[in-house]
Amino acid sequence: MRARGWEILERIRAGETLVFDGGYGTMLFAAGLANGACPELWNDTHADVVRGIHRAYFAAGSQIVETNTFGGTRLKLDEYKIGDRTRELNEQGARLAREAAPGGGYIAGSIGPTSRLPRDYALDAGVTDEEYAATFREQAEALAAGGVDLFAVETMMFPQEATAAVRACKQVADLPVMATMFFQFEEAHDRDRTMWGESPAEVAKNLLAAGADVVGMNCGRGPDRAIVIVREMRQVTDAPLVAYPNAGLPVTRGDTVTYELGPETMAREYPALLEAGADIVGACCGSNPEHIRRIAEVVRSRKK
Ligand SMILES: [Zn+2]
Numbered sequence: 001m002r003a004r005g006w007e008i009l010e011r012i013r014a015g016e017t018l019v020f021d022g023g024y025g026t027m028l029f030a031a032g033l034a035n036g037a038c039p040e041l042w043n044d045t046h047a048d049v050v051r052g053i054h055r056a057y058f059a060a061g062s063q064i065v066e067t068n069t070f071g072g073t074r075l076k077l078d079e080y081k082i083g084d085r086t087r088e089l090n091e092q093g094a095r096l097a098r099e100a101a102p103g104g105g106y107i108a109g110s111i112g113p114t115s116r117l118p119r120d121y122a123l124d125a126g127v128t129d130e131e132y133a134a135t136f137r138e139q140a141e142a143l144a145a146g147g148v149d150l151f152a153v154e155t156m157m158f159p160q161e162a163t164a165a166v167r168a169c170k171q172v173a174d175l176p177v178m179a180t181m182f183f184q185f186e187e188a189h190d191r192d193r194t195m196w197g198e199s200p201a202e203v204a205k206n207l208l209a210a211g212a213d214v215v216g217m218n219c220g221r222g223p224d225r226a227i228v229i230v231r232e233m234r235q236v237t238d239a240p241l242v243a244y245p246n247a248g249l250p251v252t253r254g255d256t257v258t259y260e261l262g263p264e265t266m267a268r269e270y271p272a273l274l275e276a277g278a279d280i281v282g283a284c285c286g287s288n289p290e291h292i293r294r295i296a297e298v299v300r301s302r303k304k
Pocket residue numbers: 218219220246284285
């Protein structure tokens with residue numbers, strides 16, 4: 001029997017648009033996560049808080065919710081000297097989301113960047129392709145064991161890291177892979193590029209060639225640029241596209257960081273984002289369940 005996650009692709013093919021979730025950092029900091037602390041550790045120490053965030057997103061209208069495992073590779077957890085807890089924290093992350101999910105809800109295993117540069121670009125030893133592959137395989141295996149329905153490879157900056165993560169997911173489990181990269185808006189050139197200079201069209205082709213089933217963008221500047229990025233990707237592929245941008249840019253006042261776009265203002269951009277070709281939409285940094293509630297309303301009210 002095929003894993004349930006594959007339904008997502010069938011539903012998109014049948015013309016449906018699905019709602020992803022919103023930010024976790026924002027919610028965890030609000031719940032007391034200290035600056036510089038490891039968010040994934042909360043899967044163990046603050047399971048109720050993490051489960052509560054998942055529940056709030058499902059209640060707001062998310063159909064796919066991601067695990068609190070964004071920094072869950074061994075390479076990243078090593079920064080906190082807890083690399084030996086990789087398996088446990090990822091499995092637990094998947095279980096917490098599963099426990100919070102209603103019957104029809106899907107769980108995406110979040111896989112973010114390692115924060116370590118590829119060997120060719122690093123000033124230190126850097127990470128080889130084999131090391132990327134191994135660290136992502138380990139995380140993906142643990143997420144699959146914990147029961148995720150699909151993988152969300154996200155906020156990727158480097159092409160070789162992104163494609164290594166996609167391939168690792170494909171090696172360990174027969175589950176769909178959603179892969180998204182971080183784009184910066186280059187105002188002087190009026191264009192969006194990854195940190196390494198790839199265009200949206202190049203990213204879409206590159207990630208699909210690596211085996212991703214759904215490709216797109218997340219984080220970055222906001223929904224205004226997401227619309228442009230998705231439109232450019234749509235010109236080169238018929239594959240399902242996903243977009244979950246930030247709630248605008250962060251605004252720092254003293255110790256507090258807020259984001260430009262409130263729920264209503266942000267959701268106003270989503271009819272154009274759907275029109276551009278996005279099949280799955282959500283939000284990233286600075287968003288909360290109220291943003292998702294508004295976005296879900298836009299998706300539901302749209303006539304295909
Ligand atoms: Zn973000």
